[in-house]
Amino acid sequence: MDIDFAFETFMALVGAVPLTIQLAVSAIFLGAFVAFGLAMMRLSGILPLALLARFYVFVFRGTPLLVQIFLIYYGLGQFPAVRHSFLWPLLREPYACAVLSLMLNTAAYSSEIIRGGLLSVPPGQVEAARAVGMPRLMILRRVILPLAIRQALPAYGNEMMSMVKATSLASIITLMEVTGVAARIISETYRVIEVFVVAGAIYLALNFTLSRLVLWAERALSPDKRRPASAAVPIAAATPASTGDA
Amino acid sequence: MSARPDLFQLIGFGPEGWGAALITGAGMTLVIASSGFLIGAVIGVLGAWAKIKGNRWVRALADGYTTILRGVPDLLVIYLFYFGGSMLITATARLLGVEGFVGLPGVLAGAMAVGVTSGAQHTEVFRGAFGAVSPGEIEAAHACGMNRWVRLRRIIAPLTLRHALPGLGNVWQVVLKESALVSVTGVVELLRQTQIAAGSTRLPFDFFMIAAVLFLAISSVSGLVLYVAERRFSRSARRP
Structure with a gap:
């Protein structure tokens, strides 16, 4: 392995990291809203809405992401109505198409995760909140969402990490993010191993950071699982309420 | 795009049709996926x-x-x-x-x-x-x-x-x-074949849609097979 070449490659690839992060963050952020909407549709109890959400999830999870990207980037331009609409300046851009398809794709996977989280909230907790007279939105905000998010976080973390990896497909529609730059260097120099090692290390570092952030969020959201700050407090001094949880 | 060709003619098996090519592509997808x-x-x-x-x-x-x-x-x-x-x-x-x-x-x-x-x-x-x-x-x-x-x-x-x-x-x-x-x-697996077809017919949406449908069909059928296999192999462990 040639250290000078590896360093050069590293500098070239690091320049592309912002685009990778930008793609991942915007897709995950926008996708979360769509996913929440889909989860709500499935749990709404209204059959047409629930079926529609199920169909969406079935289609987006059953087809390769690359097909979805091609459908949006190449496919939509086939229709004159799209080409003449006000959206065309946006849909012509590979960046917007990549974000759109990544977002729609992650929404399908995340909606199932969110649905699982919402279903995991014990009905008793909601009942208790209703019993103390909380209005519906407050129950959602104070009781359901914190519990559901805590439950869904590990799986959602995995989904976010696979999204970071999925941004690599944007290189196929000419976006020069990390994989795009790596592919260019490989085809120029034919030095596959060095480029693979450097690019792989960058993705691993990104995903490692992300996994730490998720772990940190998990800890922050579960104060009940945390060890009490002062473990040496004698039992007699503890209040009855806190011993009840142990 | 004045005379839009008939979709069924496009994906059919006639001289103008891409049917045979798409089936071959789907076969190649199955070969790669199953050997992988x-x-x-x-x-x-x-x-x-x-x-x-x-x-x-x-x-x-x-x-x-x-x-x-x-x-x-x-x-x-x-x-x-x-x-x-x-x-x-x-x-x-x-x-x-x-x-x-x-x-x-x-x-x-x-x-x-x-x-x-x-x-x-x-x-x-x-x-x-x-x-x-x-x-x-x-x-x-x-x-x-x-x-x-x-x-x-x-x-x-x-x-x-x-x-x-x-x-x-x-x-x-x-x-x-x-x-x-x-x-x-x-x-030339399924997606590459549809890309070729999309390029030569100038109908990318139709052909990528067909690719999506074929992928959905393959994954649904194999999902069904797996479901049956799962039931079969866990017969003794199933609760009555």
């Missing part, structure tokens, strides 16, 4: 074995493999195998006196890349499934005087496979979708 899945399964069994029974170094090796392959984009791994494999072959050919660039067939590189990436998922599936086999059953096999090989063949393998089946179904679905990425190396 099998390669991955072999790696997965070895990986799970290394993680469960290996000494510290073997375990560290297996952990490193799964961590790296699950953290790196599949597309990079495909590039590694396609370009790396070609380089290796070219270098070997030069040693044997053949000059010039010799390419590794894309199908081979693709199947290997898909196999190596899915091997990481297979490893975790098999490891989890082995963990679900109750120690009592293995102990009972010991007590009956079964030797290592008989124990593995009659007790451990069938029970592990039963627990692994749902996980293997998930891995298969991932592998099927991942095989579409092999199209970047020029292998």
Whole structure:
């Protein structure tokens, strides 16, 4: 392995990291809203809405992401109505198409995760909140969402990490993010191993950071699982309420 | 686009139709996906074995493999195998006196890349499934005087496979979708074939839609097969 070449490659690839992060963050952020909407549709109890959400999830999870990207980037331009609409300046851009398809794709996977989280909230907790007279939105905000998010976080973390990896497909529609730059260097120099090692290390570092952030969020959201700050407090001094949880 | 050709004529089997080409492409997708899945399964069994029974170094090796392959984009791994494999072959050919660039067939590189990436998922599936086999059953096999090989063949393998089946179904679905990425190396599988058709007919939406429908059909049918298999192999474990 040639250290000078590896360093050069590293500098070239690091320049592309912002685009990778930008793609991942915007897709995950926008996708979360769509996913929440889909989860709500499935749990709404209204059959047409629930079926529609199920169909969406079935289609987006059953087809390769690359097909979805091609459908949006190449496919939509086939229709004159799209080409003449006000959206065309946006849909012509590979960046917007990549974000759109990544977002729609992650929404399908995340909606199932969110649905699982919402279903995991014990009905008793909601009942208790209703019993103390909380209005519906407050129950959602104070009781359901914190519990559901805590439950869904590990799986959602995995989904976010696979999204970071999925941004690599944007290189196929000419976006020069990390994989795009790596592919260019490989085809120029034919030095596959060095480029693979450097690019792989960058993705691993990104995903490692992300996994730490998720772990940190998990800890922050579960104060009940945390060890009490002062473990040496004698039992007699503890209040009855806190011993009840142990 | 004045006279829009009839869709059924386009995907039919006539002289103007792409039907035969699309079916061949779908066949190639199945070949890549299933050979990748099998390669991955072999790696997965070895990986799970290394993680469960290996000494510290073997375990560290297996952990490193799964961590790296699950953290790196599949597309990079495909590039590694396609370009790396070609380089290796070219270098070997030069040693044997053949000059010039010799390419590794894309199908081979693709199947290997898909196999190596899915091997990481297979490893975790098999490891989890082995963990679900109750120690009592293995102990009972010991007590009956079964030797290592008989124990593995009659007790451990069938029970592990039963627990692994749902996980293997998930891995298969991932592998099927991942095989579409092999199209970047020029292998004419389903997605590459629809790209060619989309280019020559100037109907990208129609053809990518057809690709999506065919992928959905393949994944639904294989999902159904897996569901039936799961029910069959867990018959004895089902609650009445």
